[in-house]
Amino acid sequence: MPKDHGIGASTKRREDVRFLTGAGNYTDDINVHGQAYVHFLRSDVAHGRITNIDTAAAAAMPGVVRIFTGADFEGVGGLPCGWQVTDKHGEVMKEPPHPVLAQGKVRHVGEPIAAVVADTLQQARDAADAIDLDIEELPAVVNMKAALEEGATKVHDDLSDNLCYDWGFVEENKGAVEEAIANAAHVTTLELVNNRLVANPMEPRVAVGDFNRATGDSTLYTTSQNPHVIRLLMGAFVLGIPEHKLRVVAPDVGGGFGTKIFHYAEEAFCTFAAKACNRAVKWTSTRSEAFMSDAHGRDHVTKIELALDADNNFTAVRTETYANMGAYLSTFAPSVPTWLHGTLMAGNYKTPNIYVNVKAVFTNTVPVDAYRGAGRPEATYQLERVIDKAARELGVDPVELRRQNFITEFPYATPVAVEYDTGDYHATMDKMLELIDRDGFAARRAESEKKGKLRGLGINCFIEACGIAPSNLVGQLGARAGLYESATVRVNATGGLVVMTGSHSHGQGHETAFPQVISEMIGIPEDQVEIVHGDTANTPMGMGTYGSRSIAVGGSAMVRAAEKIIAKTKKIAAHLLEAAEADIELKDGQFSVAGTDKSVAWGDVCLAAYVPHNYPLEDIEPGLEETAFYDPSNFTYPAGAYACEVEVDPETGVTTIEKFVSADDFGNVVNPMIVEGQVHGGIAQGIGQALLENCVYDENGQLLSASYMDYAMPRADDLPEMAAYTVDHSCQTPCTHNPLGVKGCGEAGAIGSPPTVINAILDALNSGGHKVDHIDMPASPSRVWAAINNAS
Known part of the structure; x- marks a missing residue:
């Protein structure tokens, strides 16, 4: 029979009650008393030199609080990239500055040039229209291959060309791959495009910055998949705010699909402007803005070759990909076509020789970063399309061609590490x-x-590879953050508990699934488990949610914290039952002594932890709260x-x-x-x-x-x-x-x-x-x- 609770049960999503009745609390629902509104003046050309920006007339218009331009951000850090790729020549990628507001030049349509803060949004828009702006339009480069030609327009004048990096993986495989292709009985070649996408979550991005003059604390409310990472990046690398003075809150988030992982200019601006204006500042993206300011996804052009022997066994795969970075490096952009893509080019198949080359290219377009799947869809698309083409060329069943090349023995070390x-x-x-x-x-x-x-x-x-890990490995690959996850389990005196997780939900059902795990472990009803996430002030440092990591990494951290709780409660139960700790069993919310009818309820043990009248004080301290950090030893597949x-x-x-x-x-x-x-x-x-x-x-x-x-x-x-x-x-x-x-x-x-x-x-x-x-x-x-x- 199907389970009705715990792991394996199709429990209805508890969060849907508030979502479907209009009771959700999204960032745009948050309004701080006395807040002002910001409207960004964005570039309408893809590439140009800002020759004049006169804000005097606009600043004198009704309701205008202040107008900011790039000059106001001189000395402020640019938006950081969270992953550094080293290319096949041992050189680190080119990493041009990414200003909060354009400084000197604009490099894509939609880049923010100025920001008007006003009492009302309409006043901010009217004032933005009144800014006298002159841009000397320059030739734009959009096609990736053309961008790498000699003499091509440079997106960034201080770089030698538009090549961000030329990555080869695994470089030691290159010779063997070339030999296998040269000696193959059959080689199938396919050139394909992985089209550029716009994520378009139902909820557009929103940012509300607030500053408390009395305490010096800054708060950012934002539509983010990982508030702790935003706090780290924005505080340490952009605005110079100590983490203990910066709070980032991501309430209900209406879809992300990757596009809400990243740290954006609008978040930094609202936080900066709130302090500068001594007034909360709010920005809500329009759908039109989202199309030209949210990070885009995919945009690869690839040539893939599949070599087979006379018996149709795969002997080698070679790919050459041009990956569009857009005008700037978004937070995790360099990792997507490299470590999230190249490492999956083995697919399900025991191909002995694989070489992947990726040329990442700057163009005058919106930055490109992770979108649902992030690198894995690109790898799968190349591989599965070329296998189908090979089956047609060879006149064989595409199912059987795949079957004979499947990996069948595990663990299996692929040629792509x-x-x-x-x-x-x-x-x-x-x-x-x-x-x-x-x-x-x-x-x-x-x-x-x-x-x-x-x-x-x-x-x-x-x-696919999910739950990117472990931190020491990804650090060697260029990640500038750890990829562990965290959880704090706090048990109340009456037995209910709260899980504070570093993961974040934007549609995955954490508030339902996480309690199912705790319920299974302890044997208490799921409605006695509350999930708290999305606020750096009351959750442990965590890396957020993306890459299908929530249950595998975040859930595992929660399990480890709950195991610590269970171990402590067993000590208390053993004392109450006058039994050896090794004989204590926990099942269905009851602690019992193995082989006897002696038992004590979960709630009674929890009460004893907070009212320690009969308590093993010589062994353990009162209270029931434990934290765990979980750093996986491998990806999940x-x-x-x-x-x-x-x-x-x-x-x-x-x-x-x-x-x-x-x-x-x-x-x-x-x-x-x-x-x-x-x-x-x-x-x-x-x-x-x-x-x-x-x-x-x-x-x-x-x-x-x-x-x-x-x-x-x-x-x-x-x-x-x-x-x-x-x-x-x-x-x-x-x-x-x-x-x-x-x-x-x-x-x-x-x-x-x-x-x-x-x-x-x-x-x-x-x-x-x-x-x-x-x-x-x-x-x-x-x-x-x-x-x-x-x-x-």
Whole structure:
């Protein structure tokens, strides 16, 4: 029977009650008495020299408190990058300054030049319009390959060129890879684009800065996935505020998808301006601002080669990728196309030789950073697309080609420096084939053909690395922060408890899933467990939530803290029961002496800890509160097999997704319902990338897809009916190195779905006699129609 509580139960999300009834507390709901409002004057050119900025007339307008320009931030630190990459020549990446407000030049459309603080938002906007601004427009560089040509316009004048780094991994593999490709029986080559995306969470970014003149304390309320990291970066590297004098609060956050990990100029500005104006300052992004100020995602151009021997065994993979950094380095941008991408190029396969080259390029565009999956979708897309192409070239079954190259023995050390601890890729493939009913596909294709439609079946196998760790390793790789997590468990005198976690929820259901773990460990009802997060003033230093790390890293920290609590309560129970500590058992909220009927309730032991009249004071101090920091010894490695069936109308190029199945291995699952929702959401985003979404600049650096009028977010009718989705996570190989055996599920859908959809479209087109080897995302109707009509 399904469980009704604890680990494995599909407990309804408790936080949804307030979200669905309008009782959530988001950053824009926070208003500080007497606050002012800020409006940013942003560049409308991609590249230019600021020749004049006259704020005198604007400053005299009604309600204006103060106008800030780049000159006000001289001596203030620029926005820091949190990861330093060393290239294949042993040289560190180029890291140009990233000012809070533009200084001397603008380098992308949307870069903030001036900020008007006024009594009302409308007054701030009116004054911004009155600023006399002259910009000498300069040539912009947008295309990455053109940006590296000799004589190309430089984004940063003080750099020698637009190359941020030229990264080779693993450099010692390069010769062996070249030899394997030269001696291969078959080599499949594919050039592809991983299209630029805008994350577009439902809640735009917001920042409210406040300053207490009496105490000298600064507070920032912000839409962040990791408030402690924002406090560290902004306090230490930008504004010079000691951490004990800076509080960062991230309340309810309405979606992040990676774009709310980073430290942004608007956060630093509002914190700085609140002190300068001695008045709280609030900024709420418009959707138009979000398109040109939120970090974008993906934007890779890649050539991948797959070498096979005469028996179709993979012998080598070689890739060359151009990765767009945009105009500046965002917080974790350098790590995405390198350590989060190159280390996953083995995929699920025992390819002995792999070499990855990445050229990171500065362009006059919005900075690019992590977006749901962050590097893993890019690696999976390359690998799974080239394997499908190889299967067509060789005339073999794409399923069997993958099967014969699967890794089957664990632990497995890949040629790209990671070690998979456990997995069963045949099991997920078997489950996927069962769910998609591959045996019945021919009949379904025939039915589609009767309607004049082309039906295709696409498959994909993937692996991802979650819970980036350990800190000492990532430090060697260039991370400028630890990647541990923390938790404090405070038990009240009556037995209820509060977990204060360094993780942060922005839709993952922490307030439901974390209590399930505690309930399982102690045996108390889940409603006696409260989760506190998002406020640096009352949570231990933690690294936040991204990279599917919440339960694997944050949950493990919570388990370790709870284990300390349980160990202490067993000592108290042993004293109360006059028994040996080794004989004490805890189950269903009762401490008992093994082999007897002697017991004491959890609540009674907790009360004894705070009212220590009968207490082993010689051994332990009163109270029940413990903190733990958990630093994983390895990544976790979720894996899966996905399948998609599409119908393509050859007359219009319109693609309809008829069926989508996912078979995932997430290790142990805490809440199956939450996992299903996470996968559904990820698949929807992956379908959006595959079919619809595309962030496009023209040659002058103007953003052509700057609103929902031009950027096609998926709607309900672009996705399959819920009955056509099948999400399965029954193939479980528990993680071997964390106490919960969990692996993470938040990004899987976005990683596995794009190549699955594109493979399905190509299968459909080829079934109709149209020889199409490749189509870039998004596979819009016009692109599909053109591919059909241009096919040989």
